[in-house]
Amino acid sequence: xxxxxxxxxxxxxxxxxxxxxxxxxxxxxxxxxxxxxxxxxxxxxxxxxxxxxxxxxxxxxxxxxxxxxxxxxxxxxxxxxxxxxxxxxxxxxxxxxxxxxxxxxxxxxxxxxxxxxxxxxxxxxxxxxxxxxxxxxxxxxxxxxxxxxxxxxxxxxxxxxxxxxxxxxxxxxxxxxxxxxxxxxxxxxxxxxxxxxxxxxxxxxxxxxxxxxxxxxxxxxxxxxxxxxxxxxxxxxxxxxxxxxxxxxxxxxxxxxxxxxxxxxxxxxxxxxxxxxxxxxxxxxxxxxxxxxxxxxxxxxxxxxxxxxxxxxxxx
Amino acid sequence: xxxxxxxxxxxxxxxxxxxxxxxxxxxxxxxxxxxxxxxxxxxxxxxxxxxxxxxxxxxxxxxxxxxxxxxxxxxxxxxxxxxxxxxxxxxxxxxxxxxxxxxxxxxxxxxxxxxxxxxxxxxxxxxxxxxxxxxxxxxxxxxxxxxxxxxxxxxxxxxxxxxxxxxxxxxxxxxxxxxxxxxxxxxxxxxxxxxxxxxxxxxxxxxxxxxxxxxxxxxxxxxxxxxxxxxxxxxxxxxxxxxxxxxxxxxxxxxxxxxxxxxxxxxxxxxxxxxxxxxxxxxxxxxxxxxxxxxxxxxxxxxxxxxxxxxxxxxx
Numbered sequence: 001x002x003x004x005x006x007x008x009x010x011x012x013x014x015x016x017x018x019x020x021x022x023x024x025x026x027x028x029x030x031x032x033x034x035x036x037x038x039x040x041x042x043x044x045x046x047x048x049x050x051x052x053x054x055x056x057x058x059x060x061x062x063x064x065x066x067x068x069x070x071x072x073x074x075x076x077x078x079x080x081x082x083x084x085x086x087x088x089x090x091x092x093x094x095x096x097x098x099x100x101x102x103x104x105x106x107x108x109x110x111x112x113x114x115x116x117x118x119x120x121x122x123x124x125x126x127x128x129x130x131x132x133x134x135x136x137x138x139x140x141x142x143x144x145x146x147x148x149x150x151x152x153x154x155x156x157x158x159x160x161x162x163x164x165x166x167x168x169x170x171x172x173x174x175x176x177x178x179x180x181x182x183x184x185x186x187x188x189x190x191x192x193x194x195x196x197x198x199x200x201x202x203x204x205x206x207x208x209x210x211x212x213x214x215x216x217x218x219x220x221x222x223x224x225x226x227x228x229x230x231x232x233x234x235x236x237x238x239x240x241x242x243x244x245x246x247x248x249x250x251x252x253x254x255x256x257x258x259x260x261x262x263x264x265x266x267x268x269x270x271x272x273x274x275x276x277x278x279x280x281x282x283x284x285x286x287x288x289x290x291x292x293x294x295x296x297x298x299x300x301x302x303x304x305x306x307x308x309x310x311x312x313x314x315x316x
Numbered sequence: 317x318x319x320x321x322x323x324x325x326x327x328x329x330x331x332x333x334x335x336x337x338x339x340x341x342x343x344x345x346x347x348x349x350x351x352x353x354x355x356x357x358x359x360x361x362x363x364x365x366x367x368x369x370x371x372x373x374x375x376x377x378x379x380x381x382x383x384x385x386x387x388x389x390x391x392x393x394x395x396x397x398x399x400x401x402x403x404x405x406x407x408x409x410x411x412x413x414x415x416x417x418x419x420x421x422x423x424x425x426x427x428x429x430x431x432x433x434x435x436x437x438x439x440x441x442x443x444x445x446x447x448x449x450x451x452x453x454x455x456x457x458x459x460x461x462x463x464x465x466x467x468x469x470x471x472x473x474x475x476x477x478x479x480x481x482x483x484x485x486x487x488x489x490x491x492x493x494x495x496x497x498x499x500x501x502x503x504x505x506x507x508x509x510x511x512x513x514x515x516x517x518x519x520x521x522x523x524x525x526x527x528x529x530x531x532x533x534x535x536x537x538x539x540x541x542x543x544x545x546x547x548x549x550x551x552x553x554x555x556x557x558x559x560x561x562x563x564x565x566x567x568x569x570x571x572x573x574x575x576x577x578x579x580x581x582x583x584x585x586x587x588x589x590x591x592x593x594x595x596x597x598x599x600x601x602x603x604x605x606x607x608x609x610x611x612x613x614x615x616x617x618x619x620x621x622x623x624x625x626x627x628x629x630x631x632x
Contacts, residue, residue, distance in 0.1 A: 155627055175603065178497070178611075223539030257535050284624070288491075301497075
């Protein structure tokens with residue numbers, strides 16, 4: 001008996017600093033309604049879905065606080081939660097979390113179709129720098145504004161979706177196979193993730209172009225889905241946001257690493273696929289039967305060191 | 317100053333049980349000469365390059381021994397080593413190794429352009445089963461015929477190739493991101509690997525077809541090359557060998573995960589690319605600056621357990 005969940009990715013176009021929250025919320029709700037109209041049971045929104053990607057800005061504490069949610073839900077987001085429950089649709093959404101103890105995290109929530117809080121994740125792989133790069137208009141200050149995730153890489157059972165085993169990642173996490181593997185070691189069947197990824201260097205440097213960056217984004221989602229025999233849904237905030245370009249490339253990927261659905265543009269857009277969780281079984285029991293084939297005794301350096309250590313140069 | 321090495325992949329078509337070794341050696345030497353004629357400084361041959369893929373056969377000890385090399389080089393392979401040195405071309409070659417203590421390994425050698433032995437690797441991720449699957453004509457008995465590799469995942473400096481940091485993998489290893497990561501943690505700049513990968517279930521089962529399996533093979537090489545900011549050269553033994561199909565899909569992949577060269581067919585074929593090792597620097601110092609961005613404190617399960625452990629089902 002197939003265990004099919006119809007899943008939507010709700011890519012958004014840019015959300016500018018000037019956008020009032022009610023307008024942003026209305027856009028997210030419109031995407032939710034479109035997805036529900038197409039029969040989706042789960043909608044995946046981007047990372048930091050309620051605001052501009054503020055880590056590109058140098059902000060003082062007061063300005064920074066305005067981007068953070070003190071609790072979830074709260075009056076600033078309640079309508080999205082309410083509408084989702086009305087429609088019987090669950091969702092993943094990324095947001096800036098201010099914990100009761102004052103710590104700030106780049107977080108994501110997984111909400112069931114009945115409004116139940118299924119799980120929370122706090123981003124582990126924070127890119128960027130603590131100190132602003134001098135002389136640059138656009139920064140990447142996630143290491144300054146957020147604490148590292150302290151919840152590990154948890155998975156959650158979703159009773160209403162055939163008891164699916166669901167894991168969450170956020171943006172840069174998707175480029176790190178360790179993150180996927182810790183989920184895979186918990187038999188994950190569905191990885192949901194949102195992202196904001198620069199399409200080019202907004203300061204005018206000579207870096208990779210948008211096509212290459214979009215290729216990278218899909219490549220890591222496809223390969224890590226395959227290597228862990230899991231479905232994956234990766235959803236962008238896209239387009240030119242406050243003068244800085246973001247890639248699109250939102251996609252739904254099957255456990256063979258094949259793209260089942262993908263976004264065509266850089267604006268608000270819903271993609272949908274029927275995801276049969278039982279398609280994970282083939283990989284999990286054969287090629288990627290971890291118990292039969294992994295060799296953890298050979299993987300020591302992965303946890304014993306953070307950085308790379310090159311062998312000494314040859315004497316020539 | 318660019319550090320360019322011109323590298324060839326020497327894909328071979330099938331090598332049958334009936335093929336006499338001199339004929340096989342002549343084919344490998346012809347590929348070597350073609351590669352040298354195109355200016356290659358390093359030629360990558362497949363896994364178990366000198367024989368049919370014998371783990372598909374149920375063999376007694378005496379028959380099994382006939383597939384193994386008691387030392388490298390030895391009179392049965394000497395001509396390849398001699399011709400390579402004459403041409404000033406180095407190579408990677410996979411072979412069945414019988415160690416002096418009698419243990420058998422699925423191994424690969426890296427030989428410099430001057431004939432120097434740069435390194436040896438013994439395959440870590442052995443697929444298949446120890447016991448034959450009853451009633452099946454074609455087996456996969458690597459776990460029966462080989463011991464697990466006991467050399468870790470070493471890298472080697474190659475003085476004649478701009479002091480390149482080279483790592484080796486063999487076949488199934490390429491699907492395991494842990495293997496690539498241990499190489500990446502040693503700043504690997506070039507991963508060379510050979511493979512024999514079934515194109516379909518030779519026993520007639522309803523498994524993935526050749527197109528999907530070839531996609532998988534390229535996907536893991538491309539993504540793991542990107543995620544470790546390294547060049548990768550993956551080379552197949554291809555075509556229908558003793559009644560069992562093998563995928564082709566040999567490719568040379570750059571540190572962005574893009575295919576720089578790929579085989580077109582399933583027969584003996586040489587592919588060539590100029591590999592600038594300095595193209596690894598961008599990834600290694602930015603997106604994949606491991607010291608800045610990895611979080612080994614969150615990766616514990618990767619070494620603490622081999623198999624996957626699913627969370628308990630929900631009570632419903």
